[in-house]
Amino acid sequence: MSIKPVYQILPLSIRELIQSLPRTILGCLEEIRVRQDRPLEVITSEQSWFVSRNCLLSQQPKDSMIPTKDDCIKMLNLISNHSLYAMEEELRRGYVTVKGGHRVGLVGKVVVDRGQVKHLRDITGFNVRIARQVKGVGESLIPYVLRGDQAENVLIVSPPQCGKTTLIRDLARLASTGGEGYRSHKVGIVDERSEIAGCVDGVPQHDVGPRTDVLDGCPKAEGMMMMIRSMSPEILVVDEIGRQEDSDAVHEAIYAGVHLFATAHGQSVEEVCRRPTLAELVKEGVFSRIILLSRRHGPGTVEAVYDRMLRHLEPAREPFGPKVAGHR
Numbered sequence: 628m629s630i631k632p633v634y635q636i637l638p639l640s641i642r643e644l645i646q647s648l649p650r651t652i653l654g655c656l657e658e659i660r661v662r663q664d665r666p667l668e669v670i671t672s673e674q675s676w677f678v679s680r681n682c683l684l685s686q687q688p689k690d691s692m693i694p695t696k697d698d699c700i701k702m703l704n705l706i707s708n709h710s711l712y713a714m715e716e717e718l719r720r721g722y723v724t725v726k727g728g729h730r731v732g733l734v735g736k737v738v739v740d741r742g743q744v745k746h747l748r749d750i751t752g753f754n755v756r757i758a759r760q761v762k763g764v765g766e767s768l769i770p771y772v773l774r775g776d777q778a779e780n781v782l783i784v785s786p787p788q789c790g791k792t793t794l795i796r797d798l799a800r801l802a803s804t805g806g807e808g809y810r811s812h813k814v815g816i817v818d819e820r821s822e823i824a825g826c827v828d829g830v831p832q833h834d835v836g837p838r839t840d841v842l843d844g845c846p847k848a849e850g851m852m853m854m855i856r857s858m859s860p861e862i863l864v865v866d867e868i869g870r871q872e873d874s875d876a877v878h879e880a881i882y883a884g885v886h887l888f889a890t891a892h893g894q895s896v897e898e899v900c901r902r903p904t905l906a907e908l909v910k911e912g913v914f915s916r917i918i919l920l921s922r923r924h925g926p927g928t929v930e931a932v933y934d935r936m937l938r939h940l941e942p943a944r945e946p947f948g949p950k951v952a953g954h955r
Contacts, residue, residue, distance in 0.1 A: 632727035633659070633755055639700040644692060656757050657788070658786040662725035663751040666691030672926060677867055684911040696751075704732055704748050716844070720777055726749045728758035730827020749823045758825055760833045764790070764927060766795035771932050771940060773802060773809035780913060784893045785920035790927035791890040792866055794920065796823050796833055798888055803836020812886075814839040817850035823866055834880030848872035855883055864888045873905045881913060895919065896937060909911065912936070952953045 630653070634642050637659075644667065652671060660668035666677045666688040676684040677691040707714045717723040721744075723731045732754035740747045745936045765772075768906070773778050781798070783791045791839055805811030818824050818841055824831035826843035835841065840858045847865045852861055863880055865873075868889045875938060880887055893899040896917060900906045908914065912935035919930040932940045 628656070629727055630656070630757060630770060632725055633729050633757065636702065636705045636731065636755070637661075637724055638694075638698045638705070640698060641694060641702075644678055644682055645681070646855070648678070648684070652676070652684070653882075658757065659753075659755040661694050661702060661753040661755070662698070662727065663694055663696055665693065667694055678730040684697070699751055702753060706753075715746060717747075717790040718926045719744055720844075721732075722820070723911055724821035724825060724827060724832075726827050726832065727822075728760075728827075730756045730758065730820075730822060730825075732756065758822075758833070760796065761793055761927075762797060762800070762834065765794055765801050767934070768794075768808065768918065769801060769806065769945075770779070771918075772798060773812075776810055778812060779886045779916040780881065780886055781916045781918065782899075782909075783890045783920065784896065784899055784923075785890075785919045786892065786894055788926065789904075789920045789922050791920055792822050793927065794888050794918070795864060795866065797833060799823065800834055800836040800863075802862050802888075804838040811836075811838055811879060812861040813859065814862045815858050815866060816847055816864040816929060817847050817854055818843050818866070819845060819847050819850065820866065822863060831884070848876040851876040851880055855880060855885060862886045862888060866890050868890065868949070869902060869904055871904050874908055877908060877913060887914075889914075891918075898931060909937075 634646060636644060641661060653669045653952045656669060657672055658670040665765055669676050677688045678684060679690050680692045687943060689731050719734050725731060727941040733747055733750050734752040735747045742923045772781055783795055785791045788856055799814050799816060802812045803814040814836060816823050816835060816839060821843055823832045824835050826841055829843055831841055842854055854863060868891055877887060891899060891905055895917060900909055915935045917933040919929050934940055
């Protein structure tokens with residue numbers, strides 16, 4: 628996935644600095660943090676750095692480039708194509724997905740109406756999260772997930788930035804495409820945060836497979852029911868379940884004969900089982916495969932694969948690849 632769309636939303640003063648960074652840094656860049664009147668920061672898969680006006684990297688903020696209010700205004704205009712009105716919903720959600728599937732988180736003054744977030748104004752901080760699709764990362768797990776006509780109900784568990792979205796995206800692609808020993812399936816992605824498919828104007832920026840349909844920016848629980856009613860998927864793919872309404876929708880999907888690929892935050896299966904909503908699903912054996920990821924050997928380290936009885940099926944393995952960045 629090209630990083631060029633990211634350059635296009637950065638003010639010239641910041642863009643030139645980022646483009647001048649060493650290739651080794653650009654190759655594993657995960658985030659660019661732009662904060663008004665505070666040091667410019669870049670984050671790689673290994674560590675974070677502050678950036679000076681001479682393109683020097685340091686872990687200390689001294690002598691760093693300091694984005695100004697004007698820089699933030701210019702960046703917001705570039706992101707919105709000079710039309711903040713068209714970004715009203717994104718401002719309410721606090722993030723924007725740009726071409727290439729890259730996501731920009733926003734912070735500033737929150738405007739609240741009747742207890743609900745209406746939108747953001749006075750944007751003073753941006754977190755540009757670099758999207759990098761890594762094809763093939765799910766292939767070694769296919770024997771545990773897909774066999775012939777059969778698909779397992781899969782829950783991928785990890786702390787943030789350990790590769791669960793990267794993995795579920797690739798499993799969706801593989802299930803949609805089909806391969807040796809398993810057929811292709813109709814896949815429906817409910818992409819509440821525009822992270823799995825990275826849609827722009829409804830069009831996926833990532834390769835999610837030829838038989839995949841995407842509901843972008845739709846709440847998971849409602850979107851799962853919409854997808855079942857309208858597109859008859861065989862496999863539903865959703866990110867970061869955990870609320871009661873998510874659990875209700877999962878039950879409805881399972882009872883409708885639809886298989887599920889989902890993710891959840893957690894350091895371990897034991898931690899997941901301490902969350903009431905997820906504990907109920909695990910106790911019921913809804914998920915016939917639970918895959919635990921970490922960053923122990925880099926993003927995407929598979930710590931274990933469990934069956935519905937929480938029996939250990941797969942030992943810890945190496946990560947997706949050496950120093951692969953951009954996993955979420």
